Amino acid sequence: QLQLQESGPGLVKASETLSLICTVSGDSISSTSYYWGWIRQPPGKGLEWIDTLYYRGSTYYNPSLKSRVTVSVDTSKNQFSLKLSSVTAADTAVYYCARGNYITRFDYWGQGTLVTVSS
Amino acid sequence: QSALTQPASVSGSPGQSITISCTGTSSDVHNYKYVSWYQQHPGKAPKLMIYDVTNRPSGVSSRFSGSKSGNSASLTISGLQAEDEADYYCCSYTSSSTLVFGGGTKLTVL
Numbered sequence: 001q002l003q004l005q006e007s008g009p010g011l012v013k014a015s016e017t018l019s020l021i022c023t024v025s026g027d028s029i030s031s032t033s034y035y036w037g038w039i040r041q042p043p044g045k046g047l048e049w050i051d052t053l054y055y056r057g058s059t060y061y062n063p064s065l066k067s068r069v070t071v072s073v074d075t076s077k078n079q080f081s082l083k084l085s086s087v088t089a090a091d092t093a094v095y096y097c098a099r100g101n102y103i104t105r106f107d108y109w110g111q112g113t114l115v116t117v118s119s
Numbered sequence: 120q121s122a123l124t125q126p127a128s129v130s131g132s133p134g135q136s137i138t139i140s141c142t143g144t145s146s147d148v149h150n151y152k153y154v155s156w157y158q159q160h161p162g163k164a165p166k167l168m169i170y171d172v173t174n175r176p177s178g179v180s181s182r183f184s185g186s187k188s189g190n191s192a193s194l195t196i197s198g199l200q201a202e203d204e205a206d207y208y209c210c211s212y213t214s215s216s217t218l219v220f221g222g223g224t225k226l227t228v229l
Contacts, residue, residue: 039165046122046208046220046221046222046223047157047159047165047208047210047220047223048220049210049217049218049219049220052218060216060217060218061217062120062217062218063120063215063217064120096164096165101170103212103216103217103218104153104155104170104171104212104218105153105155105167105170105171105210106155106157106165106167107167107170107176109164109165109166110164111164112164
């Protein structure tokens, strides 16, 4: 049974860097069949795609966030991570990690983690 | 990239059918078969309901169906049930090799 679990600080100060890790269990992040991604949802608002990556290095970004996003994969720990720099209150959201089929859809999602940016 | 356009809300009575529309552009919905739909209950993670315009993942009820015409895609739910009350989001692959979501539609079962 595939499971994804987000982890990281729930509170980040404005102008600092948000860092999250997604731990995958029940499947290998090195699987050639799948991609891995991040999606966020501000409180009371809709979903926003952040990025999708392949373990060998291909990465696709939301153009509006690309300049602030850094992603990486740790195959030894079966994890992938997200860093979002220079955060503001607008980055307050529930952040989800998910498994993707190429970058066309996400079939398994983590439960999400709320990150609040404080001033 | 601009979000896909969905109605803010739709409603229907149990047993009825409803359709949620999702309008994009020639850079996304119109030119690609990669439209997906997600169901999200309050406080829960989204769940994939439809992918590649018309396909249902294993375990998703056949009451859910998808279609596309031109710049617009649609999600139809037939035989509406109370448990279908949720937010629904469409999503499309784009010509820039990115993904874009719709703004979401709140479905109320009367």
